[in-house]
Amino acid sequence: MEEPLDEKDLERKLKKEQKAKEKEEKKLKAKQKEEARLQVQSASDGANKSEKKQKKKGATNENPEDFIDPYTPTGQKKLVASQMAKQYSPPAVEKSWYPWWESSQYFVADATSSKPPFVIVLPPPNVTGALHIGHAIAVAIEDAMIRWRRMSGYNALWIPGMDHAGIATQVVVEKKIMRERKLSRHDLGRDKFLSEVHNWKDQYGGTISRQLRTLGASLDWSHECFTMDEQRSEAVTEAFVRLYKEGLIYRDIRLVNWDCTLRTAISDIEVDRVDLKAETLLEVPGYSNPVQFGVLTSFAYPLEEGLGEIIVATTRIETMLGDTAIAVHSQDERYKHLHGKYAVHPFNGRKLEIICADDLVKATFGTGAVKITPAHDSKDFNVGKQHNLDFINIFTDDGNINENGGPQFEGMPRFTARAAVIDALKEKGLYRGMENNEIELGRCSRTNDIVEPMIKPQWFVNCNTMAKAALHAVKSKEIEIIPPQYEQDWYRWLENIRDWCISRQLWWGHRVPAWYVTLEDDKEKDMGSYIDHWIIARNKSDAVLEAKQRYPEKKYQLDQDPDVLDTWFFSWSFPPNCTWLAG
Structure with missing residues (x-):
């Protein structure tokens, strides 16, 4: 028989039973709550399915x-x-919006507005092709800027335009004509070729305009510019005439980078420098076989008075046809007895003076004697000026040997003549060998042709005065360069500035506003034979008037310079003259 619980034990038992009962009640409530939730969800899902069916049925x-x-x-x-x-x-979605914006003149600036002006000139895309993603990025950024200013209360003007891109466009069109019709620009003639370029410009210029509109660019098309339209051309002529009258433009015969494929001078930036470590065979336009570069060829020049020979070396053996001197170091004991003496050219009998050029010659390098070709090497050009040497150009414009190279080589392509000269030296017993030599070779970035240094009459801009002004502007903080470390690049560039060759022997571009007077009694009839016969004028009428004043009662012929100006001669002035003249 179970013993009765005392009071404390009974109290503990009752509490335990109460907790168990409460726990069961909680479980029951949770179960009921979950059942209710599931019931509601089921009803909701049914309604949603019914709604979807109705929508689908209605669709x-x-x-x-x-x-x-x-x-x-x-x-x-x-x-x-x-x-x-x-x-x-x-x-x-985008269709029709832009034409409405244009017809509503939302992007047209008001010339009579009292609002503060804000102007952006769209960097004019080249008409060499269509816009690419880089253009789209720039247009988007400029569009955001101009719209923000317009909404901020400015009289905002965003000027559209296209760049004729002189040499770039001409090269593209020349390649197209050669590819499609197997014709060169010279086969077509100037007028027909320019007609072809204008057709190209109209085609791709229209494409570019459509692309800019498709991008939604808020440009003021009433101010649209083309770098060769009448107003811009007038601005270029005006700039040339003024700079000439101020003495900043002049004509001279100097060494230039010559492209034998394009038959024109090109800028330094259009020359790709290629380093060759040793003998290398390269493909060259116009040659069926690869051409050898990266070698140093040695040969001997016979000396007068039975003094023996002097050995020189060169990486461009064909240019020896234009040699006019041989340089040695003044302190080189081997050659002191030859100072002022002469070597004899083996192919034409030309006398080559032995001169001292300590800045050029290193007595410890090679034979210590250097051939001098003033018309075809930049360093030799300076030596030729210092020593008053003859400048003999041996190449035609397309890179063949001319009459100055002698009848034995005349008419040969320059690199064909390279091998022929070596063979001729061997026949005369003057060839001394060939070895590998590290060189830097210049190639045209547009044609891949080997750039030939050649002396040519060209128009130049004197950059010294402008460079000094630009240097002073930065040093005086009138202009601030950000970030400041690039100031050193600015100084380095401008302190070593050279005069700028601005003429190009092309057909597409701004024609040089210069006319040449050929007098009836002139002994030399070639254009440019007399430097003082040039007349700089804004148009032919002004040139005729000046010619009559300069040469009264004389018969003459007046011809405009066929050359055009470097594209960059216009580009630097594009922003200010976008509105100049046009208002």
């Missing part, structure tokens, strides 16, 4: 035309569909 009754934008007459505000399309289609 079959939609009218597709409700999602299509109605036709909008050109220049009017876009008419939009009553229903929004389920997918975004850029052509459909």
Whole structure:
């Protein structure tokens, strides 16, 4: 028989039973709550399914035309569909907006406005082709800037335009004509070739304009510029005439980078420098076989008075046809007895003076004697000026040996003549060998031709005065360069500035506003034979008037310089003259 619980034990038992009961009640409530939730969810899901079925059923009754934008007459505000399309289609959505913006003149600046002006000149894309992603990025950034200023209360003007891109466009069109018709520009002639370039410009210029509109660029098309339109051409002529009268433009015969394929001078930036460590065979335009570079060829010049011979070495053996001197170091004991003596050219009998050029010659390098070709090497050009040497050009414009190279080699392409000269030296017993030599070779970035240093009469800009002004502007903090470490590049560039060759022997570009007077009694009839016969004028009428004043009662012929100006001669002045003259 179970003993009765005392009072404390009974109290503990009752509490334990109460807790168990409460726990069961909680479980029951939680179960009821979950059942209720599931019931509600089930009812909701049923309603949603019913709604979806109704929608799906109703969708079959939609009218597709409700999602299509109605036709909008050109220049009017876009008419939009009553229903929004389920997918975004850029052509459909963006269509008609830009013509309305244009017709509403939302982007046209007001010349009479009292608002503060804000102007951006769109860097004019080249008409060499269509716009690419880089253009799109720049346009988007400029568009954001101009729209912000316009909304901020400025009289905002964003000027569109296109660049004729002289040499770049001419090269593209020349390649196109050669590829399609197997004709060169010289086969067509100047007028027909320029007609071809204008057709190209109209085609790709129109493409660029359409692309800019498609991008939504808020440009003021009433101010559209082309770098060769009448107003811009007038500005270029004006700049040339003024700079000439101020003595900043002049004509001279100097060494230039010559492209034998394009038959024109090119700028330093259009020359790619290629380092060759040793003998290398390279493909060259116009040659069926690779041409050898990266070697040093040695040969001997016979000396007068039975003094023996003097050995020189060169990486361009064909240029020896234009040698006019041999340079040695004044302190080189081997050659002191030859100072002022002469060597004899083996192919034409020309006398070559032995001169001292300590800045050029290193007695410890090679034989210590250097051949001097003033017309075809930059360093030799300076030596030729210092020693008053003859400058003999041995190449035609297309890179063949001319009459100055002698009948034995005349008419040969320059690199064919390279091998022929070596063979001729061997026949005379003057060839002394060949070895590997590290060189830097210049190639035209546009044609891949080997750049030939050649002396040519050209128009130049004297850059010294402008360079001094630019240097002073930065040093005086009138102009601030950010970040400041690039100031050193500015100083280095401008302190070593050279005069700028601005003429190009091309057909597409701004014609040089210079006319040459050939007098009836002139002994030399070639254009440019007399430096003082040039007349700089804004047009032919002004040139005729000046010619009559300069040469009264004389018969003459007046011809404009066929050369054009370097594209960059115009580019530097594009921003200010976008509105100059046009207002």
